[in-house]
Amino acid sequence: MSKITVVGSLSTDFVVNANKRPDIGETIIGENFTTTFGGKGANQAVAAARLGGTVSMIGTVGSDLFGKEIVSNLENNSINTTFVERVTQKPSGSAHITVVDGDNSIIYIPGANDEITEEQINLAQSRLESSDVVIIQNETPLNIIEQVIQTCYEKGIKTIYNPAPAKKIDRKLIEKVTYFTPNESEFKLLFPELSLSEGMAKYPNKLIVTMGSKGVYFNDGEKEVQVSSYKVKPLDTTGAGDTFNGAFGVALTSGLDMVSSIRFGNLAAALSIQKFGAQTGMPTLNELKESVYYEKEWDIK
Numbered sequence: 040m041s042k043i044t045v046v047g048s049l050s051t052d053f054v055v056n057a058n059k060r061p062d063i064g065e066t067i068i069g070e071n072f073t074t075t076f077g078g079k080g081a082n083q084a085v086a087a088a089r090l091g092g093t094v095s096m097i098g099t100v101g102s103d104l105f106g107k108e109i110v111s112n113l114e115n116n117s118i119n120t121t122f123v124e125r126v127t128q129k130p131s132g133s134a135h136i137t138v139v140d141g142d143n144s145i146i147y148i149p150g151a152n153d154e155i156t157e158e159q160i161n162l163a164q165s166r167l168e169s170s171d172v173v174i175i176q177n178e179t180p181l182n183i184i185e186q187v188i189q190t191c192y193e194k195g196i197k198t199i200y201n202p203a204p205a206k207k208i209d210r211k212l213i214e215k216v217t218y219f220t221p222n223e224s225e226f227k228l229l230f231p232e233l234s235l236s237e238g239m240a241k242y243p244n245k246l247i248v249t250m251g252s253k254g255v256y257f258n259d260g261e262k263e264v265q266v267s268s269y270k271v272k273p274l275d276t277t278g279a280g281d282t283f284n285g286a287f288g289v290a291l292t293s294g295l296d297m298v299s300s301i302r303f304g305n306l307a308a309a310l311s312i313q314k315f316g317a318q319t320g321m322p323t324l325n326e327l328k329e330s331v332y333y334e335k336e337w338d339i340k
């Protein structure tokens with residue numbers, strides 16, 4: 040089984056469904072309110088664990104009830120939480136999400152997620168070193184992202200860096216990661232001077248751009264490759280990118296090639312967006328195998 044370590048955010052999502060987004064100064068009546076488990080890091084860990092990965096999480100929650108429930112949720116998904124610390128100085132992270140017609144807009148409050156320390160990463164060094172792949176995103180302080188990427192680079196550990204949400208980063212970091220997975224808008228913010236084709240050619244087999252219903256694009260060193268997404272009717276796209284990254288990590292470390300790993304990730308994401316909430320619809324390996332789109336040659340145990 041793939042050994043996957045996710046370094047990243049753990050949050051509670053406060054989700055409102057409405058038939059429009061309010062204008063400035065406007066009050067509207069929403070349709071529904073729910074709290075669900077979220078945080079890009081935790082979402083990616085859950086996606087990978089449900090698909091059969093042996094997953095460890097490194098991150099920080101508050102000492103509040105939310106933190107307790109976030110950790111229990113990871114454990115219920117068979118994720119190792121030895122390196123999830125509880126801190127007293129900040130409340131657990133949260134995301135405030137409005138879903139309209141299946142698409143979300145999000146305000147993320149880092150809270151305890153910003154309290155992760157370099158010492159915490161040092162303590163988890165052996166866990167990082169024994170991983171087949173380490174996954175990290177941008178809801179974590181930049182110094183920690185740099186430390187994790189540097190450590191993995193020096194030790195030859197594969198990394199998937201999902202730069203979401205978009206923030207300016209030192210491009211040297213991209214040289215050190217194995218896979219870099221922005222979506223289209225994150226790509227544009229990071230590489231304003233490059234077209235998509237130029238960007239993908241600059242980082243062949245590394246820069247993988249997820250474009251929602253348009254599919255996933257990368258350059259294989261000779262040509263551009265487009266891997267189509269599966270056509271489904273989305274109920275809630277929250278966490279689709281996280282599902283893709285977690286599933287992609289499982290597929291790669293199970294020995295699938297790049298295109299098959301992307302197809303595997305796309306299928307997991309397509310199933311996830313047919314249910315409400317970031318983690319609710321993330322499929323188990325059995326659920327994925329029951330899909331008419333599952334490809335027998337993927338052969339993931």
Ligand code: RIB
Pocket residue numbers: 050051052076077078079082133134145147178277278279280281317
């Ligand atoms: O990627 C989706 C996640 O990002 C949500 O679950 C929410 O926590 C946000 O930060």
